[in-house]
Amino acid sequence: MSDYKAFRVELADKIAHVAINRPDKINAMNADFWPEIIEIFNWIEATDEVRAVVISGVGKHFSSGIDLMMLAQAGNQQGRDVGRNAEKLRRMILTLQASFNAVDNCRKPVLAAVHGYCLGGAIDLISACDMRYAAADAQFSIKEIDMGMAADVGTLQRLPRIIGDGQMREMAYTGRMVGAEEAREMGLVNRVYADHAALLEGVMQLAREIAAKSPVAVRGTKEMIRYMRDHRVDDGLEYIATWNAAMLQSEDLRIAMAAHMSKQKPEFAD
Missing domain, CATH: 3.90.226.10 (2-enoyl-CoA Hydratase; Chain A, domain 1)
Structure with missing residues (x-):
């Protein structure tokens, strides 16, 4: 800085x-x-x-x-x-x-x-x-x-x-x-x-x-909210489907699921 x-x-x-x-x-x-x-x-x-x-x-x-x-x-x-x-x-x-x-x-x-x-x-x-x-x-x-x-x-x-x-x-x-x-x-x-x-x-x-949340999940959530300011609902649904087709393959999803099931705090990579 x-x-x-x-x-x-x-x-x-x-x-x-x-x-x-x-x-x-x-x-x-x-x-x-x-x-x-x-x-x-x-x-x-x-x-x-x-x-x-x-x-x-x-x-x-x-x-x-x-x-x-x-x-x-x-x-x-x-x-x-x-x-x-x-x-x-x-x-x-x-x-x-x-x-x-x-x-x-x-x-x-x-x-x-x-x-x-x-x-x-x-x-x-x-x-x-x-x-x-x-x-x-x-x-x-x-x-x-x-x-x-x-x-x-x-x-x-x-x-x-x-x-x-x-x-x-x-x-x-x-x-x-x-x-x-x-x-x-x-x-x-x-x-x-x-x-x-x-x-x-x-x-x-x-x-x-x-x-503390998955940065991949936070990024996707913010992108979808921003996108919907200027688009129709069906446009947004199409976009999130395409977005998550890639993002659901992130390691963060496995980490979050395992942490939830074991009742432990997840640790996500930057």
Whole structure:
């Protein structure tokens, strides 16, 4: 693992803990953040020892979203030609989208542990994760509307598949703050923990449970869930039949069956 400017990355118990590490700036997503998260998830993809990923924030908050200085700089670089400005802005937006696509496309489960502020671009980030968990002090807001813009890095595309359409629209149109318990009720987060310490302990325990399962089985399960976002039921059934025609020949199946029958904990290869 490399040294990162916007993140702290640790690997223990087959879990990659990816922490946004700009606490003095409320973990705002600056220019370093976007290429680094792609680099980190490329490493996660290439490292078989990693079985699960936890994303959190260092300090008092998860993240306040995109760094406003970064947006201001983009505005200052505009010239007088509307067409050229639009082309430059479009390339920038697609580059930012690629950062969270790397999270969404990760073949290992990604768990978000949210405390304090989770605003704007941070909603885009957690929407790209498999599951979301919150401390009691967590506050969520699709804040872009208050900045005079539409969210453009994944929230409006991914969040309707996580929470109800009407709830998503209300958050997107108003930018209002949603507390942890309301977020749990609407399905944005799975569980709420008393504080930041309990949140990290609980999410790490869930990640360890996932990491103890067959990585072949976890990989196949995630792939099928992702595939079904954009396909019909019969397409999904055809795909899992073809997938498992190969994967059911894995040694993991024999190990899991033997462990179940002997009531022992299975040990799977990376």
